[in-house]
Amino acid sequence: MLARRNQHIMASEIRLIFNKIVGRSDIVDLTVGLPDYDTPDYIKEAAKDALDQGYTRYTHNAGYIETREAMSKKLKHDNGITADPESEVMMTAGGMGALLLANLVLIDPGDEVIYPDPGFVSHPAHIELAGGIGVPVKLKKANNFGMSADDVEALITDKTKALVLNSPNNPTGGVTPEKELRKIADLAEQHDFYILADEAYEKYVYDGKKPSFIGSFPGMMERTISIFSLSKSYAMTGWRIGAVAGPSEVVQAMVKLQEHVLAMPTSIAQKAAEAAVTGSQDCIRDMLATFSRRRDLITKGLNAIEGVEMKPPGGAFYAFPDMSAFNMSSQELVMNILDNTNVATVHGSAFGKYGEGFLRLCYAVSTERIEEALSRLDSYLHKLLR
Ligand SMILES: Cc1ncc(COP(=O)(O)O)c(C=O)c1O
Numbered sequence: 001m002l003a004r005r006n007q008h009i010m011a012s013e014i015r016l017i018f019n020k021i022v023g024r025s026d027i028v029d030l031t032v033g034l035p036d037y038d039t040p041d042y043i044k045e046a047a048k049d050a051l052d053q054g055y056t057r058y059t060h061n062a063g064y065i066e067t068r069e070a071m072s073k074k075l076k077h078d079n080g081i082t083a084d085p086e087s088e089v090m091m092t093a094g095g096m097g098a099l100l101l102a103n104l105v106l107i108d109p110g111d112e113v114i115y116p117d118p119g120f121v122s123h124p125a126h127i128e129l130a131g132g133i134g135v136p137v138k139l140k141k142a143n144n145f146g147m148s149a150d151d152v153e154a155l156i157t158d159k160t161k162a163l164v165l166n167s168p169n170n171p172t173g174g175v176t177p178e179k180e181l182r183k184i185a186d187l188a189e190q191h192d193f194y195i196l197a198d199e200a201y202e203k204y205v206y207d208g209k210k211p212s213f214i215g216s217f218p219g220m221m222e223r224t225i226s227i228f229s230l231s232k233s234y235a236m237t238g239w240r241i242g243a244v245a246g247p248s249e250v251v252q253a254m255v256k257l258q259e260h261v262l263a264m265p266t267s268i269a270q271k272a273a274e275a276a277v278t279g280s281q282d283c284i285r286d287m288l289a290t291f292s293r294r295r296d297l298i299t300k301g302l303n304a305i306e307g308v309e310m311k312p313p314g315g316a317f318y319a320f321p322d323m324s325a326f327n328m329s330s331q332e333l334v335m336n337i338l339d340n341t342n343v344a345t346v347h348g349s350a351f352g353k354y355g356e357g358f359l360r361l362c363y364a365v366s367t368e369r370i371e372e373a374l375s376r377l378d379s380y381l382h383k384l385l386r
Contacts, residue, residue, distance in 0.1 A: 008128055012121045013350035017334065021344050028373045029344045030361040033170060033318070035291075037235040039272075040283040046275030047268050055267045061259040062251075063091025063243075064267070067274040071228075071243045074277040079202070080216030081226060083245035088221075090255050091273065093265045095200045095229035095242045098254070100126050101261070102196050102225045102244070105253040107132035111161035113196075114152060117352030118145075118320070120170045120198065124352075132161070138354040141322060144311055145174025149183030156187065162194040165214060168201040171351045171360040172320040173295075173313025175205060178212040185217045188224075194250075195224040201316040203233040203284050206292050209314070215245060222247045232317075233284065234276045241269040291317050294363045294370055301374035302361075307385050308377075317364040320348065324357040326384050334359060336384065341376040 014031060021027045055064075062068060068085035075081040075089070083089050092098035099122060107113060109131035115123040117136035124134040135155050139145040152163060163184065167176040176184075188195055197214050205211045215226035225246035231237040242265075244251060258264065298319045299312045307325035326333055330347035338344055348355030363370055 005129060009125050010121070013331075014346050016331075017338065017344055017346060020338060024342075026342050027344050028342060028369055028376065030363070030365060030369075030373055031344045031346050033362055033364075034237045035232060035235045035287060035317070035364045036366065037283075037287055039235050039239070040276075042279045043234060043236065043272050043276045046279075047272040050268050050271035055271050057267065059264045059267050059270060061264050062089070062255045063264060063270050064274070067091055067270045070274045070278050075226075075228075075245050079199070079213045079226070081213060081221065081245050083221070084248070087248040088245055088251055090244050090251050090258070091265050091270050092242045092244055092258065093240045093262055094231055095198060095227050096122060097240070097258075097262065097265065098225075098227040098242050098244045099123070099196065099198065100129070101254040101257050102227065102250070103127055103130040103132065104257055105250060106130075106162055106194055106225075108161070110159065112157060112159040113162045113164065114155050114160060115164040116147060116166055116169060118169075118171050118348060118355035118358070119164075119352055120166060121351060123164050123166070123198070133159070135160075136352055136354065139169060139172055139174055143174070144314060145169055145172035145320065146176040146180060146314075147184065149180050149187060152184055153187055156191050156193075160191060160193045162196055163188065164196045164198060166198040166200070167211075168204055168313075168315025170201065170316055171318050171346070171348070171355065172358075173316045173318045175209070175211070175314035181212050181214050182217065185214055185220050189219065193223070195220070197224055197226045199226055200229045200232055202228065204288060204291060204317060205315040206288075206295060206312070207314070211315070225250055230273050230276055235283075235287070236272070236276070239266075239269040239272060241265050241273045243273070291364060294367060295319075297367060298361065298363045298370050298374070301370070301378075305374075305378050306382050308381065317362060319361045319363055320358050321361070322357060323359050326381070330356055330359055337377065337380065341380045343373045343376050
């Protein structure tokens with residue numbers, strides 16, 4: 001009954017775990033990929049003001065011009081990206097809304113799109129929905145899960161239309177070094193393909209390192225669709241608001257399509273986003289410092305458990321330890337851990353075939369929860385090695 005385009009679209013396997021833990025208070029839940037912070041007050045106040053001031057109607061399909069202007073300033077200041085608010089910036093329903101539109105306007109049936117594996121499950125789903133052929137590029141533990149330009153080059157064919165980049169990466173926390181990004185940019189120019197730069201975790205890069213944005217490199221604006229999200233940066237996952245910067249012909253095609261899909265993202269969320277990027281950025285510094293401490297805690301704790309091994313992740317808020325010593329599939333391991341310790345994690349294979357052998361643990365939860373999870377894992381996991 002259903003159209004063929006649905007046939008190969010997979011629901012996220014994270015659901016397998018959600019379904020087992022829903023409504024249970026005895027679970028230490030490290031599955032969900034969202035900050036445990038609430039949206040900062042100055043953003044909520046701006047949303048309330050927007051309601052009171054009557055920002056309750058349809059907006060431009062690209063979003064309010066003043067919101068795009070604020071976003072354009074943020075892009076210049078935070079990301080080094082110069083984008084005209086009139087034609088090269090649009091507001092979207094989260095990063096997700098932007099990713100789908102970008103795939104739909106760029107990909108023809110049969111086009112190949114290279115995407116990170118392990119990676120965010122919606123990337124291959126969007127490629128598929130657009131009729132494209134997803135080509136996974138392995139993010140290797142040996143490279144701290146950064147993308148390697150050589151690995152990308154090996155996958156390029158005359159059908160390659162785009163490459164999805166996501167640094168810092170979900171689920172590994174891997175950050176692609178600037179050197180590799182520059183080489184990847186050269187490849188995109190040589191072989192004439194687009195970059196979809198999913199910058200959802202732009203604010204979460206640790207050890208005082210400055211993130212690099214491929215859309216800011218010379219000559220790259222014309223072939224990079226940079227996708228930003230307020231979800232993780234400002235603890236606004238439920239507001240569904242994001243922004244795109246890219247070449248005007250691509251952005252304008254996305255605006256045209258958005259008109260027929262959503263019309264525009266919610267007016268109040270747009271006003272909240274405008275306030276988020278123009279107000280004090282103390283909340284970002286605060287979350288980064290907190291998550292950095294939690295990262296150190298979980299890295300040390302996991303490495304202290306026999307059979308578990310990982311390097312400190314460079315960004316995002318996920319630990320992705322190597323669990324291959326346990327000699328079972330990552331899904332089996334997740335279920336064993338859940339049934340025996342009530343700690344909920346996600347199997348690496350839920351994020352692509354190259355995620356097998358790893359688990360994802362989200363550490364955007366309280367220190368107490370991390371400590372409790374580590375203690376339960378420590379007392380259980382050694383039994384599996386015997
Ligand atoms: C890598 C990545 N991209 C995009 C998104 C989508 O975020 P949103 O649609 O909330 O902006 C997520 C959410 O988890 C993500 O992890």
